Ligand SMILES: Nc1ncnc2c1ncn2[C@@H]1O[C@H](COP(=O)(O)OP(=O)(O)OP(=O)(O)O)[C@@H](O)[C@H]1O
């Protein structure tokens with residue numbers, strides 16, 4: 409069911425009527441990815457129903473760009489398939505030599521430099537063959553995805569569309585927006601020859617509801633339909649992919665599924681997007697990668713620098729990405745859908761992704777951005793090698809702790825520990841910070857990290873201070889095994905100055921809830937917690 413394309417169909421119907429009267433023309437069908445060019449092209453032969461119109465079709469594909477004259481062959485093959493006897497015997501039979509020249513695999517059509525060697529007479533000959541066929545019945549020539557047509561075919565198309573007089577034909581070419589490639593001059597020639605340019609519009613909310621009805625067999629809730637319309641921005645490909653994924657997951661079009669609509673990332677759509685991204689020119693791919701890495705809220709200046717673009721190149725590339733259909737708005741570096749982000753990420757290798765995150769971290773750091781922003785980038789890099797990385801991660805952990813996010817702080821600190829540059833006391837300090845962050849949600853890990861830190865500390869005072877970081881929970885409620893406080897680590901502490909030990913014990917006793925310092929504890933070194941009146945009782 410093709411929705412809201414009546415205007416485009418009417419335009420092609422009018423062009424066909426004019427062609428039948430001898431006024432041939434080229435119609436260009438443009439628009440971003442997934443807007444429905446192919447669906448519309450497939451619908452066009454219906455216009456010929458009941459009329460004496462011959463339809464020739466060809467679809468170009470990225471993988472067939474090296475297939476010389478692939479598109480021309482498809483067009484003429486469909487001519488032969490349509491009426492073999494007639495064509496062989498009458499018209500095309502006369503052009504036999506020409507066909508052998510053009511379609512024989514033995515004839516090299518490109519020289520070593522890749523330039524087309526197809527003789528002029530072959531160009532004219534093919535056109536004459538079409539003219540002869542169109543004398544009997546008007547032709548509707550459909551070429552989809554002009555951006556991927558092989559160079560020799562494109563040359564012939566550029567030749568043909570400028571010489572449509574004398575034919576009775578309408579050529580309709582689908583061309584995806586925002587496509588640039590070295591063969592652009594020929595593409596430009598075809599585009600410039602178009603009499604009509606059709607740009608199918610995004611589907612309205614009403615059409616979105618119809619698609620939902622068609623997919624689920626029932627009309628969807630208003631909120632559901634609105635969420636679908638908003639998420640897909642009226643793009644039929646996005647809409648259908650999301651709905652198909654919902655249906656496969658057994659979900660119904662109800663208001664309760666609004667969140668699912670917003671968060672779905674259909675794998676098929678991701679692959680299609682990734683494929684289309686791969687054939688984009690380098691700047692577009694770099695900018696898409698920069699947006700994926702820095703996020704849609706990033707400042708344009710930083711995005712441009714990460715993508716290696718100057719301000720003018722940045723704006724032009726942003727426009728290209730929007731034309732391709734990857735961005736939500738023209739001058740806004742924000743992806744249309746979360747699945748675009750996935751597609752961009754999946755089109756990068758792991759090494760590329762790490763390199764970009766590392767570069768983003770450096771860019772943010774040198775531009776004085778908050779530690780947590782820099783840390784978020786460092787988290788995606790296995791080994792950054794920046795001398796400032798550990799300090800940034802520490803500062804980010806501090807910020808996270810202050811805003812009450814100890815798990816995030818612990819993640820930053822764990823990442824900092826991976827930095828090979830740290831050893832000795834520096835590493836111990838990190839372990840202690842990590843243990844402190846973990847105290848509230850993972851006391852066992854906290855204890856483990858303290859016990860790893862203590863042997864790295866050089867003075868008894870530091871070791872004692874480290875021990876004091878252990879959560880009271882783990883001291884009081886831990887399993888019935890000697891706590892590191894009581895036996896294992898203290899053995900390595902060595903005899904400290906007596907007043908330090910006392911102070912440490914006093915505080916430690918207080919933390920455990922004894923309230924007043926226990927005299928027996930104070931006197932012992934290493935500390936024996938079993939001597940504490942309260943804790944010792946609870947352990948017995
Ligand atoms: N007007 C429409 N009404 C309903 N469904 C549509 C409409 N246009 C397209 N579709 C559906 O949307 C999906 C994508 O359409 P289509 O493949 O034609 O887009 P496209 O513009 O050719 O995409 P691409 O840029 O990848 O070539 C298809 O499932 C198609 O059936």
Ligand SMILES: [Mg+2]
Pocket residue numbers: 445446447552553
């Ligand atoms: Mg298409």
